[in-house]
Amino acid sequence: MRTPRYTALLFASLMSGIIGFSRPSLLPAQPPAFLENPRPDSFQSGIGVISGWVCEAEQIEVIFDDDETKPWQAAYGTSRNDTRGACGDDGTNGFGLLFNWSLLEPGRHTLSVRADGQEFAQATVTVTEFGAEFLEGVGRHARLEDFPREGTDSIVAWQESLQNFLIARTDPFAASIQSMDAVGDSITKAFNADINACPNEDQEELNWATSLTPDDGVVSQAERLESRQDAAIKVVSPNSAESGATMLDDFVEQTQQIKANLEPLAAPRYTTVVLGHNDICGGMIDKLNASCPQGGDQDPNRHCRTTPEAFEREFRKGLDILIEVPDLKIGVASLVRVSQLCNHTQKASCVNDERVQAGVPCGEIWQFAPLVRENGICGSLTSDCSDERIADAYTMARQYRDILERVTYEYAAIPAGHASPTLVIGGEQVGGASKADGTQLSFSNASWEYKFTEQDVSCCDCFHPSSRGQTLASRLLFDGFTCSEGDVCCGESGSAVDNGRCTTEDTGGRFVPGLF
Missing domain, CATH: 3.40.50.1110 (SGNH hydrolase)
Structure with missing residues (x-):
């Protein structure tokens, strides 16, 4: 009974990619699903969110470097009103996993994201860290001259809770x-x-x-x-x-x-x-x-x-x-x-x-x-x-x-x-x-x-x-x-x-x- 809906949704999702969205490729054996973060070949450090959306799923898991013994379960069902048109539902299709990238060794890593056991996206990223799983008791800020535009400087500051630098002003x-x-x-x-x-x-x-x-x-x-x-x-x-x-x-x-x-x-x-x-x-x-x-x-x-x-x-x-x-x-x-x-x-x-x-x-x-x-x-x-x-x-x-x-x-x-x-x-x-x-x-x-x-x-x-x-x-x-x-x-x-x-x-x- 889900086949007609799935066919329509798949077509709508493919069309959304044609008209301007840059998304990882879809696998036609399951409902539309997209990994939005992290992007392939990006740099990752500190604490970040692995996120995206899936039209229909019971469970979302993230696997790092094909290690089946350590699956990470993402929360699923957050509100994503922007997916209503593609999914034809109430938009509660978002998933997210708050992840400390310092748990991984520095270097290249590939993560696989699965919906109910079926992989729908991969991304290979480069992880950098400061030699500790969670850096405590330090602080620093720095000025970025002429950023985001000439004549305007920005200040970035270390945020311990996120293990990363954020724009302070x-x-x-x-x-x-x-x-x-x-x-x-x-x-x-x-x-x-x-x-x-x-x-x-x-x-x-x-x-x-x-x-x-x-x-x-x-x-x-x-x-x-x-x-x-x-x-x-x-x-x-x-x-x-x-x-x-x-x-x-x-x-x-x-x-x-x-x-x-x-x-x-x-x-x-x-x-x-x-x-x-x-x-x-x-x-x-x-x-x-x-x-x-x-x-x-x-x-x-x-x-x-x-x-x-x-x-x-x-x-x-x-x-x-x-x-x-x-x-x-x-x-x-x-x-x-x-x-x-x-x-x-x-x-x-x-x-x-x-x-x-x-x-x-x-x-x-x-x-x-x-x-x-x-x-x-x-x-x-x-x-x-x-x-x-x-x-x-x-x-x-x-x-x-x-x-x-x-x-x-x-x-x-x-x-x-x-x-x-x-x-x-x-x-x-x-x-x-x-x-x-x-x-x-x-x-x-x-x-x-x-x-x-x-x-x-x-x-x-x-x-x-x-x-x-x-x-x-x-x-x-x-x-x-x-x-x-x-x-x-x-x-x-x-x-x-x-x-x-x-x-x-x-x-x-x-x-x-x-x-x-």
Whole structure:
């Protein structure tokens, strides 16, 4: 009773090959069946799927190198709506086998695929592997220049779960940068970066973003760009960052300065945006306050930190200024998880202050700081590094981070010549700026994900990045990094205290993109 249907299906399947499908040949002794993956003479590595479709079958088996003793059974009956016409049924004709190619020796192998014991396809492939059935605890990423097209780079990253490299991102910033500036706070001013001097002042020549000082021990993004491009870039000096700056008070003013600085310079232009740490650390030591210095833009029940609504409002206002600059690449970075500072209370300080004995632990420096400086050194967090303070700092910083990511991607999606969304937030109407030609935005979560060490923190004040920390920030935010034993990521455990301390570590090979 199946013969008429089979004849019609076979004809339909043969016709589908004639009109453009490249498929292995059919064997007329059974219903139509096709092996789609792997293709003959392909290279195979890692974990992949052996897949295709069969119109009618009870069991699908895969045999390697004619070894009848080790048949691999594929799952059958997955939905393949594209086979309804050929099979004349509901389309549940797909089969698939998730297979670790590293189980085979490197070299040429032939696989045979059978439906109910009858072979319907063969494919000979070349297997490559890394000397282990399952490679663990390693990670790497690489840039493919001018791929998939000239002027666009792609980044591939090792994915441990698939034992293979996958496309992590297509780089929107592949074009050569001609001029650069930076938005930021004391991190981008490299305050106290030189632990041998501890000048208690900005050391912009050591900053992670725009420094071009040779042999200073810091490899900045500007220097990385010049090396990659093999061409000099014009860096605005001093950059537009300012120690003590907040998103609430200073982002708009800094973006106005960026616009004035970069518009006269050659394109493509580039600016980094790393701001928000002082919106966390500039808060009051006491959590509950009768009022805050800036009223409703600060939360009296959360150390008078900037409210998320005000933070987003000011961020949008600043982006509205930046997107009007033609051919500007805007690289927005997440916050550093500053609550990790409380992991390093025993770090020995080298504070340049005659009132402080050399080598005093950072925890004691933080307790002493409010006596000589209002609100201390991020006193809302470090005055006692209690679990409550860690959780509060982490939770608010996470809200800021989420705003930076969401709004950056929103603005990145605006086509050239179109306006940013108009909305009321934080009591003000924002938006309506027209995005200039060639203006692009990129976001990196690298600084949030990274578990920093005490060597990355300046012993001069137990707060700012050291010169090592400056180079680290540059590297993480440039090409990104892979979570590994050498570059430990913060895992999310569900507890705000543990997340704030970065207690759960991720070394499993996950790739975290940078700005490039």
